[in-house]
Amino acid sequence: MKNLVILGAGTSGTMMANHLVSSLPKKEWKISIVDQYKTHYYQPGFLFLPFDIYTTKQVKKKGSKFLPKGVNYIQEKIDLIVPENNKVLLADGQELQYDVLIVATGTKTVPEEIEGMKGPKWYENIFDFYTYEGAKALRNKFRTWEGGKLVVHITEMPIKCPVAPLEFAFLADSYFKNKGMRDKVDITFVTPLDGAFTKPRATEALHYLLEEKNIKEVTDFNIERVDYENNKIIDYADTEVDYDLLVTVPTNMGDPLLERSGLGDDLNYIPTNKATLQSTDHENIFAIGDATNLPASKAGSVAHFEAEILTDNILRYINNEELKEDFDGHANCFIETGIGTCF
Amino acid sequence: MKKIIADREIDVNEEGYLVDFNQWDKEVCRSLAEEQGISMTDRHWDVIEYLQDKHQKEEPLSIRGIKKSGVINIKEFYSLFPGGPLKKSTLIAGIPKPKSCI
Structure with missing residues (x-):
């Protein structure tokens, strides 16, 4: 056998x-x-x-x-x-x-890779949503959150489901609209890439959606550390982004x-x-x-x-036969864009 | 498409990256750097050599890789190639823009 x-x-x-x-x-x-x-x-x-x-x-x-x-x-x-x-x-x-x-x-998320990320504010005003624990803790936070600066952030590529952080931003827009408090929530999408997504055509379409939904974009942001005492993320070029609530996608590792x-x-x-x-x-x-x-x-x-x-x-x-070289990276994806719509 | 770099006709893609590394030399490199507002120093050359070596070995380039390179730390990398260091340095090195983004 x-x-x-x-x-x-x-x-x-x-x-x-x-x-x-x-x-x-x-x-x-x-x-x-x-x-x-x-x-x-x-x-x-x-x-x-x-x-x-x-x-x-x-x-x-x-x-x-x-x-x-x-x-x-x-x-x-x-x-x-x-x-x-x-x-x-x-x-x-x-x-x-x-x-x-x-x-x-x-693959797993490893928030420990970035200084200050998994510190005393983890699951207080810094969350991930790529784990069951993170998504659930964030749900509880959102239920009572009164608004402020919501930053949706990608630490580094590659990550699982590369479009999910954008979808998260779109869904947040819908969620706070439905709660009648969108005017109290300022949403910023922060990415290490030079655009909203990895492929030029998708980036163009998604950039348009971000503008339409009044979600700000910060691109080319390579995070160095989280300053959890002053609620800001800082990148290697010393660019700072302030947050009240940080939703990050930590480094993904095998x-x-x-x-x-x-x-x-x-x-x-x-x-x-x-x-x-x-x-x-x-x-x-x-x-x-x-x-x-x-x-x-x-x-x-x-x-x-x-x-x-x-x-x-x-x-x-x-069966001792030659392997087929067939895989070409093919993927399908539906993108959730909020308010029951997708493309 | 073609572009005149260092008085020569060089093949580049729509983002200005060289498509044929054989057309790259130090003259072309200096000229590409100047266009980015960068004046090449020994430290710049160290980085360019490291990037080209990695590219030749088909090892993917990333900020994380730079961190572990032993050649340069990220702070210095940013100060040598301000703005988008990985994008600028690979353009100057005559190699493709990294696909650290999937």
Whole structure:
């Protein structure tokens, strides 16, 4: 019996388990998937939770519900990947041998990367909305906030779902309009990019929307630190932006597991062949979704297209066939622009 | 499109970045820097060499990378190339604008 091990039961890992359980011969392959959390978060919902559009119940699901029968689901923390010995060590001392490993450990926010961000004001007037805890804390803050300067901020690229911070600004505009207090809220969008988005055509359209909604833009802002005592963010060029309420997207990094295992790059992402999704260093390790260093958006729709190609390539690898160089960074995206509209 | 840089016809894209690194040399570099209001010093050359080396190795360029480069800290990077340091320095180095933005 051979072993295929998937690390991470998020969007990517769950899709791979579902694809592979029906394409690998059951008598020859055992599929295991490891994740430390019982809960599978519906991450796109984190954008809506702060505005009371989604409830906490709508973003929390039971992980096992999405995993097919025939897959061995191990709920445990992963300690280390040892590629030299083709094994994964779990926190409870278990060892998993693998013939093929799929890394789907995603990306995490790391507010500690910026001085003053995760300090005494964290979740008082500095929030993130990329975690369940952050989105929920921000919802509670918004419910009673009386207005002031709201700054929506991106620390550095790449980030998961690159358009979400803009959507957040649009939704904030709608939210405070609906509460009849838009005139009391000054919204500023602060980005390290030189425009609202990464692609010229989208930037033009989105810039127009920001103007229309009276959201100010500060571009080319590379944050150095948060001055939480005086409520301002400061960049390397000494530009300062004042806030009463800071909603930031902290630095995104891959799982510390990859750093511990010596498999990550500067940001703990696993170097991956961008067309085949095979790890560049180990031929029996593949990677998918946010965990890779691919120059593609970190988003569920990208993972969806990757999952189809990766399934093909794993079957090819197992059959000693040449891998297909099929992935092209494809993504789909609906952009929420507030007041029940999108494009 | 073509642009006259250092009395030569050079191929550039719509943002002014060189499209063929073979057309780059120190004369072109000085001229590109002057257009940005920058007068090249030894420290500028250190940075340009670092960027070109990274580009040749196909390693992505980012502010974070600069922080860890050991060549320069970010404060100095900003003072050498005021405004958008990464955008300006790569333009002067004759390499593409970094895609640290996805």
